[in-house]
Amino acid sequence: MEKQHAKFTKEMRSTHKILIPDMLPIHLKLLAAVMRKNGYNVELLQNSSRAVIDEGLKNVHNDTCYPALLVIGQFMDALKSGNYDLDKTALMITQTGGGCRASNYIHLLRKALEAEYPQIPVISFNFSNTESSDGFKFTLSMVFGMLNAVFYGDLMMALYNQCKPYEKNEGESDKVLDDCQAMLADKIVNGGFGKRNKNYKYILNAFSKIERTERNKPRVGIVGEIYVKYSPLANNNLEKFLLKEGCEPVVPGLMDYLLYCIINNVNDGKLYGFKNKMTRLSAILYKILIKMYRKLVKRVEQYGFNGMHDFEELRKEADELINQGVKMGEGWLITAEMGCLASSGTENIVCTQPFGCLPNHIVAKGMSRRVKEKYPDANIVAIDYDPSATNVNQENRLKLMIANIKDNAKL
Numbered sequence: 001m002e003k004q005h006a007k008f009t010k011e012m013r014s015t016h017k018i019l020i021p022d023m024l025p026i027h028l029k030l031l032a033a034v035m036r037k038n039g040y041n042v043e044l045l046q047n048s049s050r051a052v053i054d055e056g057l058k059n060v061h062n063d064t065c066y067p068a069l070l071v072i073g074q075f076m077d078a079l080k081s082g083n084y085d086l087d088k089t090a091l092m093i094t095q096t097g098g099g100c101r102a103s104n105y106i107h108l109l110r111k112a113l114e115a116e117y118p119q120i121p122v123i124s125f126n127f128s129n130t131e132s133s134d135g136f137k138f139t140l141s142m143v144f145g146m147l148n149a150v151f152y153g154d155l156m157m158a159l160y161n162q163c164k165p166y167e168k169n170e171g172e173s174d175k176v177l178d179d180c181q182a183m184l185a186d187k188i189v190n191g192g193f194g195k196r197n198k199n200y201k202y203i204l205n206a207f208s209k210i211e212r213t214e215r216n217k218p219r220v221g222i223v224g225e226i227y228v229k230y231s232p233l234a235n236n237n238l239e240k241f242l243l244k245e246g247c248e249p250v251v252p253g254l255m256d257y258l259l260y261c262i263i264n265n266v267n268d269g270k271l272y273g274f275k276n277k278m279t280r281l282s283a284i285l286y287k288i289l290i291k292m293y294r295k296l297v298k299r300v301e302q303y304g305f306n307g308m309h310d311f312e313e314l315r316k317e318a319d320e321l322i323n324q325g326v327k328m329g330e331g332w333l334i335t336a337e338m339g340c341l342a343s344s345g346t347e348n349i350v351c352t353q354p355f356g357c358l359p360n361h362i363v364a365k366g367m368s369r370r371v372k373e374k375y376p377d378a379n380i381v382a383i384d385y386d387p388s389a390t391n392v393n394q395e396n397r398l399k400l401m402i403a404n405i406k407d408n409a410k411l
């Protein structure tokens, strides 16, 4: 039985700093701003040295999946840094509520804290009623703010990846990204996101003004387990590496993952023959979000950029390649993303796989043959990420992949 653990109380909202692991550099800055606006004193962790991995190895069993090891290692390393008042610090971690271990990271983290930091409360960030605390509650405005943050994050990530490889003036895309993030964070702090369409226009105008060369670099898609796919700490700066090697990274947005979680509730009801509040709410939310996403994609395309995938297309790919009932880990989403990338001209795909992640090995590497049967030109390279894998090894495999792409295209 789990021991009694410290709780995050209402009073702690004004006294405690909440540490959050940084998984998506672009999105989480905005999500953190939404939380600050709602009265939480949050800080995104940026520590990323080898000490993070070592702390992870010390504090969780070594057969635990790599994302758990990194997230817990990053927390423990931060607590030991001397930068925080340990009596006024809380930690926040996500709980997916699915059947996968991501629902249980929180228990591993509490176990790691038991001996040295029993006073530190851990807050569960979840939408599945797995755990709640008196001091942290979602409000409607906070949830809307977070959804907006995901839309803006996906938009900026897509535009940045289409501008950065071709910018004529080095660093211009980074400046524009910083400027857009600052504009949005300012709006959040000063009373909300303002008008969504106006903000989209601002971002699209800013990126489209970047002077660029012709768009002719090999596009390389990134798919995989959600943490390793996005986190530079976990994937050894994969996006930067691809940029340095003369590629254009294509990274599916976070909204895909949210829609995947929401539609899975609806699918469960259909597959197992039931209807409840959750299935009904999910069906409504799905319709609203997909409509908003489509409007955004249309705007992106009007500016001459490639839009993000239409989620209904992803579901169609899933139906042809796998089955929407496969939902452990990132489930059918990974297979469908590989299919959609291949069908839309991004045949070269890096599939990021963390150590210890059985579900995603099955739906990613395990499904690559099926994807290749449908798309013979698909070139899928699975890269393993674990505490002992050196980036030299990973980079050599990526370099080989890139050399082959360039050879084939005679670039």
Ligand code: SF4
Residues within 6 Å of the ligand: 065, 066, 067, 100, 101, 102, 103, 225, 328, 329, 330, 354, 356, 357, 358, 359, 360
């Ligand atoms: S999806 Fe994989 S990495 Fe994530 S919790 Fe499940 S087993 Fe671990």
